[in-house]
Amino acid sequence: MRGVFRQAPRGDVVMFAKRIDRVTRSATMELIKTTAGKGYLSFAGGLPDPRLFPVEELRAITADVLERDGAAALQYGAAEGYEPLREVAAEILTGRGLATHSEQILITCGSQQGLDLAARALLDPGDIVVIESPSYLAAIQAFDSYGVRYATVPLDPGGMEPAAAEAALAAGAKLVYALPNFQNPTGITLDGGRRVRIAEAAARSGAALIEDDAYYDLRYEGPSLTPLCALADNPWSVYLGTFSKSIAPGVRVGYVRAAVPLIERLAQLKQITDLHSGSLTQRVVNEYCRRGLLEPGIARFRQAYAARRDAMLAALETAMPPAVTWTQPNGGMFLFVTLPETLEAETLLQQAMAQGVVFVPGRTFHPDGRGGNTLRLNFVSEDESRIREGMRRMGQLLREGLSG
Amino acid sequence: MRGVFRQAPRGDVVMFAKRIDRVTRSATMELIKTTAGKGYLSFAGGLPDPRLFPVEELRAITADVLERDGAAALQYGAAEGYEPLREVAAEILTGRGLATHSEQILITCGSQQGLDLAARALLDPGDIVVIESPSYLAAIQAFDSYGVRYATVPLDPGGMEPAAAEAALAAGAKLVYALPNFQNPTGITLDGGRRVRIAEAAARSGAALIEDDAYYDLRYEGPSLTPLCALADNPWSVYLGTFSKSIAPGVRVGYVRAAVPLIERLAQLKQITDLHSGSLTQRVVNEYCRRGLLEPGIARFRQAYAARRDAMLAALETAMPPAVTWTQPNGGMFLFVTLPETLEAETLLQQAMAQGVVFVPGRTFHPDGRGGNTLRLNFVSEDESRIREGMRRMGQLLREGLSG
Numbered sequence: 072m073r074g075v076f077r078q079a080p081r082g083d084v085v086m087f088a089k090r091i092d093r094v095t096r097s098a099t100m101e102l103i104k105t106t107a108g109k110g111y112l113s114f115a116g117g118l119p120d121p122r123l124f125p126v127e128e129l130r131a132i133t134a135d136v137l138e139r140d141g142a143a144a145l146q147y148g149a150a151e152g153y154e155p156l157r158e159v160a161a162e163i164l165t166g167r168g169l170a171t172h173s174e175q176i177l178i179t180c181g182s183q184q185g186l187d188l189a190a191r192a193l194l195d196p197g198d199i200v201v202i203e204s205p206s207y208l209a210a211i212q213a214f215d216s217y218g219v220r221y222a223t224v225p226l227d228p229g230g231m232e233p234a235a236a237e238a239a240l241a242a243g244a245k246l247v248y249a250l251p252n253f254q255n256p257t258g259i260t261l262d263g264g265r266r267v268r269i270a271e272a273a274a275r276s277g278a279a280l281i282e283d284d285a286y287y288d289l290r291y292e293g294p295s296l297t298p299l300c301a302l303a304d305n306p307w308s309v310y311l312g313t314f315s316k317s318i319a320p321g322v323r324v325g326y327v328r329a330a331v332p333l334i335e336r337l338a339q340l341k342q343i344t345d346l347h348s349g350s351l352t353q354r355v356v357n358e359y360c361r362r363g364l365l366e367p368g369i370a371r372f373r374q375a376y377a378a379r380r381d382a383m384l385a386a387l388e389t390a391m392p393p394a395v396t397w398t399q400p401n402g403g404m405f406l407f408v409t410l411p412e413t414l415e416a417e418t419l420l421q422q423a424m425a426q427g428v429v430f431v432p433g434r435t436f437h438p439d440g441r442g443g444n445t446l447r448l449n450f451v452s453e454d455e456s457r458i459r460e461g462m463r464r465m466g467q468l469l470r471e472g473l474s475g
Numbered sequence: 476m477r478g479v480f481r482q483a484p485r486g487d488v489v490m491f492a493k494r495i496d497r498v499t500r501s502a503t504m505e506l507i508k509t510t511a512g513k514g515y516l517s518f519a520g521g522l523p524d525p526r527l528f529p530v531e532e533l534r535a536i537t538a539d540v541l542e543r544d545g546a547a548a549l550q551y552g553a554a555e556g557y558e559p560l561r562e563v564a565a566e567i568l569t570g571r572g573l574a575t576h577s578e579q580i581l582i583t584c585g586s587q588q589g590l591d592l593a594a595r596a597l598l599d600p601g602d603i604v605v606i607e608s609p610s611y612l613a614a615i616q617a618f619d620s621y622g623v624r625y626a627t628v629p630l631d632p633g634g635m636e637p638a639a640a641e642a643a644l645a646a647g648a649k650l651v652y653a654l655p656n657f658q659n660p661t662g663i664t665l666d667g668g669r670r671v672r673i674a675e676a677a678a679r680s681g682a683a684l685i686e687d688d689a690y691y692d693l694r695y696e697g698p699s700l701t702p703l704c705a706l707a708d709n710p711w712s713v714y715l716g717t718f719s720k721s722i723a724p725g726v727r728v729g730y731v732r733a734a735v736p737l738i739e740r741l742a743q744l745k746q747i748t749d750l751h752s753g754s755l756t757q758r759v760v761n762e763y764c765r766r767g768l769l770e771p772g773i774a775r776f777r778q779a780y781a782a783r784r785d786a787m788l789a790a791l792e793t794a795m796p797p798a799v800t801w802t803q804p805n806g807g808m809f810l811f812v813t814l815p816e817t818l819e820a821e822t823l824l825q826q827a828m829a830q831g832v833v834f835v836p837g838r839t840f841h842p843d844g845r846g847g848n849t850l851r852l853n854f855v856s857e858d859e860s861r862i863r864e865g866m867r868r869m870g871q872l873l874r875e876g877l878s879g
Contacts, residue, residue, distance in 0.1 A: 086597065086649070086681075086683070087596055087597065087740060088595065088597055088598055088621075090595070090599070091595070091743075094743050094744065095743070096743060117551070118550060118551055121546035121547065121549065122546065124545065124546055124550070126541055126545030126546065126549065129541060129545075130537075130538055130541040130545070133534075133537045133538070134534055134538055137530055137533060137534040138534065141530030141533075142525035142526065142530065144725055145525065145530065145723035145724070145726065146523075146525045146528070147522055147725065148725065179749070180584060180749035181749055181750055183747070184748060187747060187749070191494070192491055192492060192495055193491065193492055194492055195492045195493050195494070209747055209750070212746070212747045213747040213748075216595075216747060217492075245490070279490070315551075319550070320549070320550060321547075321548055321549040321550050321551065321552065321754030321755055322549065322753060323749065323751075323753045336491060336495065339495075339616075340495065340620070342616070343498065343587070343617040344587070344588060344591050344617075344748070345583070345584035345585055345588040345727065345749075346587045346613070346724075346727075348727065349584075349725060349726060349756055350724075350725030350726075350727075351725055351726060352753055352756065
């Protein structure tokens with residue numbers, strides 16, 4: 072009856088639950104952590120530029136909220152979230168072409184929590200998840216903790232290959248996980264026609280869909296595309312949004328949009344997970360949006376990040392040897408580099424760190440363990456001159472590696 | 476390969492994960508929700524009195540934090556939590572007789588999240604949890620979602636009966652869940668000698684221990700007792716604390732204390748759950764504590780709540796027929812009433828609501844479905860005169876019920 076004893080760090084008897092066997096830290100990610108705050112030219116993290124955060128606006132709003140509504144802003148709240156903020160989120164999504172009522176919204180601690188709650192509600196061990204390869208690392212880890220298996224779908228410049236997704240769904244996959252805009256880690260966007268095919272295939276086969284659209288607001292060119300969740304009638308579609316990229320991540324406010332019966336179940340899980348999201352921060356984000364600050368704030372992020380993306384694309388063009396290729400993101404925070412197959416990004420990282428440069432090798436984002444010759448670059452954390460210097464150093468290392 | 480289809484609300488095909496089968500809403504709790512804000516004399520909720528929240532102090536501190544440290548306070552942070560706040564929590568616990576280093580602390584969204592993460596890390600389906608009956612409702616729901624079975628242990632005025640807990644551990648239970656101080660829902664405190672026996676029994680049999688001490692600060696009389704986690708050397712002991720009762724719940728800041736290897740695993744789970752707790756709110760709570768405001772704030776809560784507890788005990792003495800009994804809490808927010816076995820608290824609730832009074836029937840807190848003749852009263856949400864009026868109305872109903 073005693074739980075199975077697992078692992079034995081530090082000589083202790085260990086008895087972790089089976090579900091967390093696959094939840095481990097990546098040695099590479101731990102290594103990269105050691106570079107924080109040490110002057111490295113860092114293209115590794117997933118951090119927005121904090122100089123763009125609306126600190127003054129949030130300071131004034133927080134003071135106003137506490138003055139006007141202090142007791143409620145510090146009291147327990149509903150698991151579903153603060154009703155006015157649910158209305159704001161519903162309006163935002165309706166504006167994206169995804170008609171939404173506030174009852175279809177659950178406020179979460181960032182979109183990560185929406186992802187974890189949806190997986191917890193929908194996935195049994197052994198279920199098959201259709202997932203882009205590469206995909207978002209913390210999503211893979213969350214799915215891993217629920218014991219799922221993967222049907223990986225390759226990406227090309229138009230996003231997830233729809234025929235592969237359709238085949239996996241026809242074979243009985245339970246859920247599709249898609250990052251439709253400026254995907255982390257590649258920066259690739261799923262094109263409009265494929266969105267229709269994948270949304271319809273999921274609905275037709277009775278599968279769930281999690282559309283993780285954390286980067287929607289960070290579009291630097293081209294028209295916005297309609298969310299997958301709006302393209303097929305699927306009672307098991309879940310849309311994840313966040314204010315982390317459009318206001319600031321440290322407030323930890325995001326939201327889930329789903330059909331009301333599913334939102335009710337997710338709210339029950341939210342309650343046993345952490346009761347509800349912060350009452351004060353929900354009110355601050357609500358007030359920020361209602362004062363009309365969201366769009367101008369997003370415009371500031373877009374302007375700064377677009378210039379950095381352009382700087383990185385130009386610097387790569389100048390610095391990289393011809394055998395190296397990279398994606399051309401229309402938005403977001405990342406682009407993805409493919410080295411010649413003879414090179415290992417983890418080896419390059421060692422060399423780059425010696426030159427004061429860090430990035431994330433791509434294998435960690437591949438649920439199938441591929442991608443040894445790929446790497447992710449964050450183009451928003453550093454300014455243009457540091458981006459140019461970083462690409463110069465990496466290009467030099469790669470030229471030496473390829474000629475050596 | 477398709478997930479099992481479960482339930483069919485609104486005619487839809489439903490395919491929720493098996494783990495959430497037992498996570499449902501209680502009809503009684505839903506009924507009680509409908510009374511919110513409608514002028515009822517409410518002894519039902521678990522809400523602190525918001526008039527006691529340190530609104531002005533938090534307003535000044537938030538403004539200062541954003542002025543001094545705005546960019547970091549709005550940026551992503553470490554899964555483990557904001558280091559200075561981890562140090563504060565370690566100091567608080569050391570002051571409670573539980574020697575703690577900051578590396579042993581994980582900051583969470585309230586103690587509820589610590590509970591859910593610890594259960595997620597430690598419990599496989601079918602594992603046996605030793606639990607007080609009655610116990611904290613949202614803990615039962617969280618454990619239910621991990622598919623555990625229960626060994627329920629009755630309470631008497633000294634708390635969990637140690638012989639029953641020891642027997643369950645000897646039979647192979649995996650974990651003990653204890654609410655040692657002013658337990659929710661009964662207000663009962665586990666006495667010192669039993670703490671030693673239960674802590675030692677868990678350690679001896681290699682079982683884990685979750686000590687949920689959310690109410691520690693709300694002691695109105697008697698000396699503080701040493702936490703169970705300090706009374707036996709157990710690498711699988713987990714202590715849950717929170718600032719919800721000592722500052723305000725709406726900030727959603729609590730903490731877990733455990734051995735470093737366990738904290739590391741919990742931090743991995745925290746990361747896939749919601750990345751990390753709010754950067755701003757962690758800094759605000761840290762600054763509140765470092766300015767020396769915590770102890771005076773706790774003193775204000777204690778003074779107000781002690782008077783209300785006294786008022787409720789006196790009103791019960793006056794109003795209740797002799798066959799009704801209740802607990803005598805030394806702290807916390809709740810006391811527990813036992814009716815004659817012929818009466819059903821759910822029936823009484825219907826009658827009481829017609830008289831403008833609400834409380835929570837006790838069956839919902841019993842993992843074993845017992846307690847039909849019990850009920851929980853919150854004595855901190857209403858002021859003394861409303862407490863007296865509420866007890867008068869309930870006493871009258873009970874006198875009529877018993878004579879009828």
